[in-house]
Amino acid sequence: MAKKVAVIGSGASGLAAMKCCLDEGLQPVCFEKGTDIGGLWNFREDALPGFASVYRSTVINTSKEMSSYSDFPIPKEYPNFMHHSWVIKYFRLYADNFGLIKHIRFRHHVDHVKPREDFSQTGQWDVTYTNEKKGNTSTEIFDAVMVCTGHHVYPNYPRDSFPGIDHFQGKTLHSHDYKDQRGFENKRVVVIGIGNSGGDIAVELSRHAKQVYLSTRRGAWIHDRVSDHGLPFDIAKSSRFQRTTFGWLPLSLRLKLIHDRLNQRFDHALYGLQPEHHFFSQNPTVNDDMPNRIMTGSLIVKPNIKRFTETGVVFEDDTVEDGVDAVVFATGYRFDFPFIDESVMKVKNNQVDLYKYVFPPNLDPPTLSIIGLVQPLGSVMPISEMQSRWATRVFKGVDRLPSQDAMCDDIRQKAAAMSRRYYSSPRHTIQVEYTPYMDELAGQIGVKPDFKRLFLSDPRLAMEVYFGPCTPYQYRLVGPGAWEGAGQAIRTQWDRITFPTKTRPVKVPAGARAKSGGMPPGILKLLVLLVLVVAILFTF
Ligand code: NAP
Numbered sequence: 001m002a003k004k005v006a007v008i009g010s011g012a013s014g015l016a017a018m019k020c021c022l023d024e025g026l027q028p029v030c031f032e033k034g035t036d037i038g039g040l041w042n043f044r045e046d047a048l049p050g051f052a053s054v055y056r057s058t059v060i061n062t063s064k065e066m067s068s069y070s071d072f073p074i075p076k077e078y079p080n081f082m083h084h085s086w087v088i089k090y091f092r093l094y095a096d097n098f099g100l101i102k103h104i105r106f107r108h109h110v111d112h113v114k115p116r117e118d119f120s121q122t123g124q125w126d127v128t129y130t131n132e133k134k135g136n137t138s139t140e141i142f143d144a145v146m147v148c149t150g151h152h153v154y155p156n157y158p159r160d161s162f163p164g165i166d167h168f169q170g171k172t173l174h175s176h177d178y179k180d181q182r183g184f185e186n187k188r189v190v191v192i193g194i195g196n197s198g199g200d201i202a203v204e205l206s207r208h209a210k211q212v213y214l215s216t217r218r219g220a221w222i223h224d225r226v227s228d229h230g231l232p233f234d235i236a237k238s239s240r241f242q243r244t245t246f247g248w249l250p251l252s253l254r255l256k257l258i259h260d261r262l263n264q265r266f267d268h269a270l271y272g273l274q275p276e277h278h279f280f281s282q283n284p285t286v287n288d289d290m291p292n293r294i295m296t297g298s299l300i301v302k303p304n305i306k307r308f309t310e311t312g313v314v315f316e317d318d319t320v321e322d323g324v325d326a327v328v329f330a331t332g333y334r335f336d337f338p339f340i341d342e343s344v345m346k347v348k349n350n351q352v353d354l355y356k357y358v359f360p361p362n363l364d365p366p367t368l369s370i371i372g373l374v375q376p377l378g379s380v381m382p383i384s385e386m387q388s389r390w391a392t393r394v395f396k397g398v399d400r401l402p403s404q405d406a407m408c409d410d411i412r413q414k415a416a417a418m419s420r421r422y423y424s425s426p427r428h429t430i431q432v433e434y435t436p437y438m439d440e441l442a443g444q445i446g447v448k449p450d451f452k453r454l455f456l457s458d459p460r461l462a463m464e465v466y467f468g469p470c471t472p473y474q475y476r477l478v479g480p481g482a483w484e485g486a487g488q489a490i491r492t493q494w495d496r497i498t499f500p501t502k503t504r505p506v507k508v509p510a511g512a513r514a515k516s517g518g519m520p521p522g523i524l525k526l527l528v529l530l531v532l533v534v535a536i537l538f539t540f
């Protein structure tokens with residue numbers, strides 16, 4: 001009989017987890033406490049405690065080709081940067097295509113996940129849940145558990161760090177509870193925090209409020225979605241070729257190039273945003289409109305708040321704004337898994353020990369995985385899918401984890417690397433970079449693209465894999481779960497990228513070529529090709 005896997009949550013990660021269970025011949029049973037799929041991306045008019053949900057205007061900040069599940073490209077008609085309504089539409093297509101809905105129990109809340117007494121022999125779990133439709137609670141045995149609850153459920157709401165807040169007469173709320181500009185028209189608003197929520201909300205409100213102040217204790221480098229030649233930045237800048245060549249440069253030079261480029265768009269010092277840390281030390285804030293809003297004066301950047309008065313705020317530079325009507329705390333989230341038995345794992349101050357951010361290292365056998373907890377520089381969808389591919393194979397016993405000591409070593413090394421790179425903040429405990437992390441997990445399963453083989457069998461495709469954007473389909477070319485459509489998905493990726501904007505016929509002058517972002521000129525490609533040929537000849 002197929003092993004039964006409890007999948008907790010049916011958002012971006014839970015959908016991928018179910019699909020991967022089915023691929024590996026496991027039986028998923030998904031517990032979803034809401035009434036629909038999509039998790040965070042399932043927009044709700046009202047913010048409910050315990051549920052993550054986007055605001056009305058949220059647009060994803062990774063492009064569609066980089067956000068696809070690896071064997072199900074997002075259709076060409078979809079915009080490159082999707083509003084949440086397109087993201088949810090894609091999830092529905094995915095769920096329908098792979099027959100996922102019938103595996104979901106909606107309005108089922110998981111209360112407790114606990115290893116059974118004979119866990120060391122069976123690896124089994126008692127999952128206790130409440131059926132909220134019927135109001136009854138049951139316990140069921142599962143062979144494995146995939147926790148797919150994300151990290152946007154519990155607001156980090158540090159009111160206590162702000163003296164005087166209890167006497168402030170205006171409105172205060174967390175970005176978790178923000179939906180749109182309604183209620184803020186003509187008001188004077190302070191937004192605290194310059195992550196992606198703070199940036200989005202401050203910009204949106206600046207179009208409707210009387211005045212918006214964006215308060216940041218550190219500043220930030222602001223990155224836009226649209227890059228060279230109007231291409232999505234993660235398409236223009238994500239090729240393996242670019243990563244390798246850029247990686248050869250000394251860090252100081254890389255940083256100079258990036259900072260110069262960002263300052264060319266607008267001078268971060270002139271706009272009061274320049275941080276003391278460098279670009280790589282902070283989770284990037286992606287915002288297309290912020291400099292425009294600052295330029296119009298409707299958005300004013302301020303330092304951290306020193307204290308609240310009854311009617312306003314005093315900033316750390318001792319400037320005062322009186323007559324403040326509302327303060328939005330866009331101060332991020334803390335993650336937690338209150339339903340997982342304490343003997344399995346503990347979260348403290350957003351720190352948790354997980355092997356490659358997936359497996360608690362002390363579990364033997366390893367039959368519980370955390371999917372999609374990471375905060376990637378890149379899209380989480382393909383990453384959750386890759387984690388699920390790995391986890392389901394570990395549950396089956398076809399892939400094995402190293403010893404507990406080796407896993408703990410890996411965890412320590414990753415934590416040390418993270419604290420060298422990022423400034424210390426609870427928002428920087430689960431950071432991963434898309435390509436290195438995908439490659440690392442792909443290496444565990446045996447699905448990393450094999451360039452030598454690919455080059456010998458299909459040199460054109462090999463060139464696109466190396467010089468083109470590092471799209472998720474690359475991880476379906478070989479190995480377990482290889483998809484026969486992967487090559488074609490890679491060959492046609494530029495058609496899907498360019499389709500949504502080529503909405504009016506334009507006469508291109510003879511000889512002119514469509515730009516393809518990060519693709520180097522032909523001569524350089526030839527040179528790299530030559531190096532590859534020599535490398536292959538020497539290896540065989
Ligand atoms: P976040 O990235 O954690 O940013 C929180 C901000 O609040 C930071 O600027 C942080 O400053 C500041 N902060 C925290 N505690 C503070 C305190 N006590 N006093 C003053 N400032 C404080 O949170 P987020 O912006 O809500 O984003 C959460 C996740 O959702 C991220 O992964 C983000 O990329 C994602 N997101 C995506 C979109 C989109 O796709 N369009 C939109 C919104 C959010 P420090 O840096 O100094 O700690």
